[in-house]
Amino acid sequence: DAGITQSPRHKVTETGTPVTLRCHQTENHRYMYWYRQDPGHGLRLIHYSYGVKDTDKGEVSDGYSVSRSKTEDFLLTLESATSSQTSVYFCAIRAGQISTDTQYFGPGTRLTVL
């Protein structure tokens, strides 16, 4: 599992509330990613990080922000959750230092916004 944990694993929240999901890795990987998985869409990239305090947007970044203040943690925040953000969220790391290295995924967080 490449030493990736996600917390919480399940969360139910209400529309308009802030939500923060945490991804933690133990192997000092530089690159970290947040994806969401929805039926009929596969996985789509939300944001990614290529180092401490270095982040960039992915395909579906609207309504999400991220922070990475230390190598091991990558936080995904929904400032004001909406029902369209109900999804399963996966964190991933890229192992290695060259562009051909592979992404490995965490166990996922199931978020329900009521």
Next chain:
Amino acid sequence: AQSVTQLDSQVPVFEEAPVELRCNYSSSVSVYLFWYVQYPNQGLQLLLKYLSGSTLVKGINGFEAEFNKSQTSFHLRKPSVHISDTAEYFCAVSEDTDKLIFGTGTRLQVFP
């Protein structure tokens, strides 16, 4: 822009039968190609990848895939499936592994 098409959303098959899961991609440059498997209520696990070299790639659990540049395809095959292969399979493409573009997935259902 890159894109990935998995032509079958569901593939039912009987145990011990062969299976092929289809994946086509579009890209204007050289790509890296991946197959991931997701078992129920779990994260994605890398099955195999094509980076360069031999176009026939062997992965875990007896799966293999063939990169066909002229047909822009990367189909996944297994000669004899088991009940335990029931899962969702995702094809992904990248021009560099910073950003993976995933297909919509194929659900493989193996029946006894």
